[in-house]
Amino acid sequence: MNLRQIRYFCEIVEAGSATHAAERLHVAPTAISMQLAQLESQLGGELFDRSRRPMEPTALGKFFYPRAKELLAQTARLEDEAQGIATGSHGWLGIGFTRSSTFSILPRTIRKFRESFPHVQLDLVEALSEYQPAQLRQGRIDIGISRFIGDFETPADLTHAVKIDDPLVAALPISHVLARRKSLSAADLATIPFILYPKDPISPFGQQIVALLKTAGPEPVVAYRAVEIYTALSLVGAGLGGTLVGRSISENNRSDVAFVPVRNIQTSTTVVAVTRSDENSKLVSSFLDILANYSQQ
Known part of the structure; x- marks a missing residue:
């Protein structure tokens, strides 16, 4: 038959x-x-x-x-x-991402990708930057959207395909007096309780933030440690203190949080798209192209 x-x-x-x-x-x-x-x-x-x-x-x-x-x-x-x-018009694509990328970078890229590839199944996997390399090697994801502070290393078997500069800004309760200023100094942030994130034994991100503030001014008083950035911003919105976040996060338009530039912190965060070095998928290339276009906006 x-x-x-x-x-x-x-x-x-x-x-x-x-x-x-x-x-x-x-x-x-x-x-x-x-x-x-x-x-x-x-x-x-x-x-x-x-x-x-x-x-x-x-x-x-x-x-x-x-x-x-x-x-x-x-x-x-x-x-x-x-x-x-x-x-490359159909298929499956695994995207690992840090939660901070969901405020603007990741949703914009996915919406644009969907316009060109409506039949591709996207598997979104939330993971801190430090966990994404293992998931890439295991084939769990095809692209990792990571965030680093300062210099970072690229393993030989992985490629950092797209790099988006995302300067740090202060996140403050909307009713706080510092929220009315056009810019702040690191010393200003030392006057309010500081909210540290993410609370994870492998991630150095929080301690790197503290080190930056300590270099630029008095060491901040860490009053709260949040598991992830959404919790940190909720604590800020509740008036419990302030923190530092990437400027792209300010596009979230929260009504209870003000985002203010910090003058004397020169080190920026970098959003990076990480892939396997031997990756040849057309879907991966297309997603990275869209993400790269976002970085130029």
Whole structure:
């Protein structure tokens, strides 16, 4: 049994005769009849009652027809999806991301990517930057959206494809007196309770923030340690203190938090797209191109 036999059988059912099926398929009637006979031989019974005009499916034919149609539909879907993967229009893409990228960078990139690749399944995996290399090596993700402070190393088997500069700004309660200023100094931040994040034994991000502030002014008084940035901003919004975040996060338009530049902190955060060095996926390349365009806006 092959797909041609199944296709010819379904055409006979829908056309009412082998002659009409041959006309629709632009083949000789003898070819239709031959394929049908071979199919019936393999199945061990007749699919049509040839004594009736137009031919009607037998009990075997009535059983076989809907299942044959589903098989043809599945075959068409398989062919379409396989061609899509070959051309890069279909497929699966795993994206690892730090939570700070969900405020603006990641959603914008995904929306644009969806416009060009609506049939690609995106698997979004939240992970701190330090956990993403292992997930890339394991094949769990194809791209990692990481965030670093200052200099960072690139392992030999990974590539940092896109780098977006994202300067640090102070996040303050909207009602705090410092929130009314156009800019702050590190010393100003030392006057209010500081909220540190992320609270994770592997991530050095929080301690790097403290080190930057200590270099530029008095050491901040860490009053709270938040597991992730959303919690940190919620604590800021509740008036419990301030913190430092990437400037892109200010696009979140929170009504309870003010974002103010800090004058004497020169070190910036960098958002980086990390991929495997031997990556050759068209979907990965397209996603990175969109992310790179975002960095130029």
